[in-house]
Amino acid sequence: MPPTVGAARARPASPVPDESISRWQRGTEPDLAGYEVVWRETTAPEWQKVLPVGDVTEVTIDLSKDNVFFGVRAVERTGHRSPVAVPKPGS
Numbered sequence: 391m392p393p394t395v396g397a398a399r400a401r402p403a404s405p406v407p408d409e410s411i412s413r414w415q416r417g418t419e420p421d422l423a424g425y426e427v428v429w430r431e432t433t434a435p436e437w438q439k440v441l442p443v444g445d446v447t448e449v450t451i452d453l454s455k456d457n458v459f460f461g462v463r464a465v466e467r468t469g470h471r472s473p474v475a476v477p478k479p480g481s
Contacts (some may be wrong), residue, residue: 392419392464392472394433400455400477410455412477414449414462415474427451428474429458437461 397415411443412427428437442465443449451460461474 391418391470392466394473395403395425395462395464395475398462398477399459399480400460401480408452408454410451410453410458410460411448412451412460412462414477416445417464418445419464419466421466421468425449425464426463426465426471428461428463429453431458435469 395417396415399413401411401413414425416422422445425443427441427443427449428439429441430436430438441449441451448450459476462477463474464472
């Protein structure tokens, strides 16, 4: 299983009110395939949606961070996934 994504941050403001931007530090694992962004409504106990975003370190989602909680996780080529890291406010 890959380690939890490091330095996950959520930008405090986007030029578009209903966009959420997250960034993170790329892992150094040799079998890293990419990342997935997950989210859930604020009242949901489990992640509801998964968006594969590839081997990138920043993503913009057309959802307001006022309505959902976001997370990011690493994915290995074999399909193993890391625990979800919840982005902290910051740039």
